[in-house]
Amino acid sequence: MSSTTGTVQRPLNKLTGVKGRVITADDPSYDEARTVFYGGIDKRPSAIIQVADVDDVRRVIRTARGEGIELAIRSGGHSIVGHSATDGGLVIDLRAMSKIEIDPETRTAWVETGATAKQVTEALSEHGLVIGFGDSGSVGVGGITLGGGIGFLVRALGMTIDSLLAAEVVTADGRHLRADANEHADLFWAIRGGGGNFGVVTRVQFRLHELPHFTGGILVLPATPETIAGFVALSMAAPNELSTIGNVMNAAHFPFLPEELHDRLVIMAFIAFAGEDESATRAIAPFRSLAEPLADMVKPQPYVAMYPPEDPNYRPTAVARTMFVNSIGNTAADTILDYLTKSDAAMRVAQIRVLGGALARVPADATAYAHRSQPMLVNVAAFYTSEADREVRKAWVTELHGKLQPNEDAAYVGFLTDDGQARISAAYPGATGERLSRIKSIYDPTNLFRLNQNISPSAES
Ligand SMILES: Cc1cc2nc3c(=O)[nH]c(=O)nc-3n(C[C@H](O)[C@H](O)[C@H](O)COP(=O)(O)OP(=O)(O)OC[C@H]3O[C@@H](n4cnc5c(N)ncnc54)[C@H](O)[C@@H]3O)c2cc1C
Helix, strand or coil, X not given: CHHHCXXXXXXXXXXXXXXXXXXXXXXXXXXXXXXXXXXXXXXCCCEEEECCCHHHHHHHHHHHHHHCCCEEEECCCCCCCCCXXXXXXXXXXXXXXXXXXXXXXXXXXXXXXXXXXXXXXXXXXXXXXXCCCCCXXXXXXXXXXXXXXXXXXXXXXXXXXXXXXXEEEECCCCCEEEEECCCCHHHHHHHCCCHHXXXXXXXXXXXXXXXXXXXXXXXXXXXXXXXXXXXXXXXHHCCCCEEEEEEEEECCCCCCCCHHHCCCEEEEEEEEECCCHHHHHHHHHHHHCXXXXXXXXXXXXXXXXXXXXXXXXXXCCEEEEEEEECCCCHHHHHHHHHHHHHCCCCCEEEEEEXXXXXXXXXXXXXXXXCXXXXXXXXXXXXXXXXXXXXXXXXXXXXXXXXXXXXXXXXXXXXXXXXXXXXXXXXXCCHHHHHHHHHHHHHHCCCCCCCCXXXXXXXXXX
């Protein structure tokens, strides 16, 4: 097997003391271990190290650094551009480090970053407690937390990073540091939105929130310019307890819709109200009145129900563009519908997330997420079937992105794809980017951690 012989054999020998599994191409579980969430990413690492503890992480970092081998870090494996995979390099796979330690007394939890959002949400549910992650239960705590985390509870509780109290990080020189408001405060600031640029984050400590009452689920409405613009206007005017994610999309293959509706364009909305049942009913009523719902599964239920079971073999192939916009009125809604109608991609979507609320209460310079005043996040995406089809779909998302008047000088790093340096700079504008570069030069001066939306160490170092 070429990947375990010759030049890479020597570094692999250095991994013999590792306690976790070291999986190379001759291992029967190699293909399963190297598979990431998105299809179309087919990278073949020299070895995947399913680290068991901090010492393992250190050992792999030392080996990669000493031998000059590319290093990928994987938690949930959901990077759309395959940043948690590498051709020929080493992967630190954190999935075996998924311990969740909850202290209901102090309402805090230490979570190893290989856990998924759903695993944590389920464990917290037993205590009536929550943290807000995103809209997918299988996303890794590592990736979503370091990117920021915008999900079902964003207007009620803020971003995932707004509940972060501390983190443990193994840096490029092998040190195992605690970062919080007092210790390594610069590093703590940087990892809250700066992604995996500063080291391997092995554990994070969260402040937990009580959520005795929750109403949520899926509401499907017919998509017209009026319902889309109305949905957005209602989401913006809603109380902070209410967060919505409006997916304007083709209704193909939704099990909860009758087959005759599968060609329709709909708003498939996630509704999440963090509060009393009666207030929820009042806040959600105007959404239900926008049009006769095609499906209404919004009801009082435990928050964990927002993460239904997922097919572990689901491997979508998709292209996407992310943007902040100021508004979606009738004209923009019309444009979205026009593009969705023109496309024949098996799945095509414009996803609208109205922000504000608790997210906007945090000062813009408090963390590396600098876009607290951006009112709305929109992601456009389409599935593709082949390399040629990928180009067609990419042109579609790029064109639609341009038509929606995005705020070009801002971006959310968690949804960036292979958008290029200008968009990374937009994610980290001005003083935020300069500060991140300075901190990068302290903790990772040689840019060992570069398989990410990369921040260069500042030149003065
Ligand atoms: C289906 C889907 C739904 C999503 N929904 C949302 C959403 O609602 N809200 C939202 O904010 N985001 C969302 N995202 C984006 C998601 O948060 C990012 O893609 C995130 O980076 C994925 O984290 P992961 O650990 O699963 O991915 P991975 O691919 O494992 O990692 C992603 C990146 O983070 C780095 N990284 C991961 N763990 C660590 C660690 N412990 N230490 C250092 N670096 C690390 C990796 O090196 C890589 O660069 C979604 C993504 C998908 C695919």
